[in-house]
Amino acid sequence: MSLVPVTLLGLLEREPSHGYDLKRDYDALFGRSRPLPFGQVYATLARLARDGKVVVGPTEPGAGPDRKRYAITDDGVAEVEAWLAETVEPEPHLQTILFAKVTLALVLGRPAERYLDAQRAAHLQRMRVLTEMRRTGSTVDALLADYGLFHLEADLRWIDITAARLQPLSEEVRG
Amino acid sequence: MTGARPPARPDGATPLLAARDVVKSFGPTPALRGASLAVAAGEIVAVMGPSGSGKSTLLHCLAGILTPDRGEVWFGARRLDTMGEAERSALRRERFGFVFQSGQLVPELTAEENVALPLLLGGVRRSAALEEARAWFERLDLKGLEARRSGELSGGQAQRVALARALVGRPQVVFADEPTGSLDSLSGEHVMELLVAASREQGTTVVLVTHDARVAAYAEREVVVRDGTVTALLDQAAPDRAARS
Numbered sequence: 001m002s003l004v005p006v007t008l009l010g011l012l013e014r015e016p017s018h019g020y021d022l023k024r025d026y027d028a029l030f031g032r033s034r035p036l037p038f039g040q041v042y043a044t045l046a047r048l049a050r051d052g053k054v055v056v057g058p059t060e061p062g063a064g065p066d067r068k069r070y071a072i073t074d075d076g077v078a079e080v081e082a083w084l085a086e087t088v089e090p091e092p093h094l095q096t097i098l099f100a101k102v103t104l105a106l107v108l109g110r111p112a113e114r115y116l117d118a119q120r121a122a123h124l125q126r127m128r129v130l131t132e133m134r135r136t137g138s139t140v141d142a143l144l145a146d147y148g149l150f151h152l153e154a155d156l157r158w159i160d161i162t163a164a165r166l167q168p169l170s171e172e173v174r175g
Numbered sequence: 176m177t178g179a180r181p182p183a184r185p186d187g188a189t190p191l192l193a194a195r196d197v198v199k200s201f202g203p204t205p206a207l208r209g210a211s212l213a214v215a216a217g218e219i220v221a222v223m224g225p226s227g228s229g230k231s232t233l234l235h236c237l238a239g240i241l242t243p244d245r246g247e248v249w250f251g252a253r254r255l256d257t258m259g260e261a262e263r264s265a266l267r268r269e270r271f272g273f274v275f276q277s278g279q280l281v282p283e284l285t286a287e288e289n290v291a292l293p294l295l296l297g298g299v300r301r302s303a304a305l306e307e308a309r310a311w312f313e314r315l316d317l318k319g320l321e322a323r324r325s326g327e328l329s330g331g332q333a334q335r336v337a338l339a340r341a342l343v344g345r346p347q348v349v350f351a352d353e354p355t356g357s358l359d360s361l362s363g364e365h366v367m368e369l370l371v372a373a374s375r376e377q378g379t380t381v382v383l384v385t386h387d388a389r390v391a392a393y394a395e396r397e398v399v400v401r402d403g404t405v406t407a408l409l410d411q412a413a414p415d416r417a418a419r420s
Contacts, residue, residue, distance in 0.1 A: 117399070117406060120399070121397075123388070124388060124391060124392060124397055127388060127389070127391075127392035128392050128393075128394075128395075130392070131389075131392040131393055135368060135371075149389055149392070152388070153388050153389055156388045160225065164225065
């Protein structure tokens with residue numbers, strides 16, 4: 001199951017909720033710079049209802065276009081539980097764009113080191129933004145920033161080791 | 176290229192600190208082969224690079240600890256490389272603060288005496304120096320550790336005491352050489368948080384040598400030293416500090 005439906009289900013496991021409140025909670029916890037469009041919230045809830053993961057209560061009186069309250073079903077709870085227990089595929093990333101750029105640059109006799117330097121600068125710029133976010137934000141912000149920082153750091157280590165190995169790599173790929 | 180003025184930064188500003196074509200060898204081994212760098216007042220710059228690239232040697236030349244074989248080192252409008260040792264020593268004491276990787280506290284002194292040391296060496300009365308030193312303990316999350324000796328502090332605490340000592344004299348520049356190198360990730364981040372917060376508050380320039388990208392990300396820009404030269408590509412103008420504070 002993809003991220004948006006299962007996180008909305010997870011939010012409903014806490015307590016039944018309206019679409020508007022679900023969107024607000026999703027944006028605060030998971031959305032960050034990419035808030036969930038209302039249309040997607042209601043389309044997702046409709047699919048979850050069709051699949052028996054949520055039930056829709058009657059329309060309630062009050063302000064706003066949609067006052068339906070959604071509640072999770074036993075099937076929905078099982079879905080959340082199964083998703084949480086499932087490990088994420090550790091991706092080997094053996095054919096990244098950066099790998100392809102370096103290899104192609106070397107094959108063509110172009111300055112691979114310059115591309116790596118530019119990429120290092122771009123990575124560090126992103127790390128600065130995330131570091132500022134972890135400095136000034138909440139603990140949730142810090143955890144999210146840390147996830148990005150550790151992945152960027154791994155990329156940078158690969159960039160550094162590749163930069164140090166460009167000569168033998170060049171000899172290898174150019175035959 | 177040499178001159179009677181410090182080199183201008185890419186943005187045209189006169190730097191607070193600058194190296195121009197600095198060459199430095201240790202016996203037959205070249206460490207710097209024409210390194211140039213300009214740092215603006217109040218800027219936090221990370222100097223990165225692989226082991227043995229010359230990044231620490233560059234920091235030592237900028238700080239007037241080492242004298243280059245050739246090239247120029249400027250602090251404001253003054254040349255450090257042609258200064259006598261007594262003048263350079265006074266400059267280091269009065270204008271610069273230093274944080275190294277570890278083992279920099281005097282073991283016989285208490286934590287507060289260690290922090291007060293630069294003030295005492297500068298001629299401040301003992302009671303005033305200790306009072307000034309104590310003010311840093313709360314600020315750097317060290318409250319209650321004033322009377323401890325270095326052997327009674329954790330690595331992170333000792334490094335924060337060293338940071339307090341570097342900052343107590345309100346230096347214009349702090350030179351930090353792998354300041355988190357001996358610490359675990361969380362302690363290292365704590366030290367960096369405090370260093371960045373204090374330097375932004377006081378407008379202190381920071382030159383930070385590190386091989387750790389997570390540490391470098393606390394700086395406003397980075398330069399890479401490779402084979403004894405500074406990679407020019409990344410020596411960009413400083414971003415607007417106000418936008419990030």
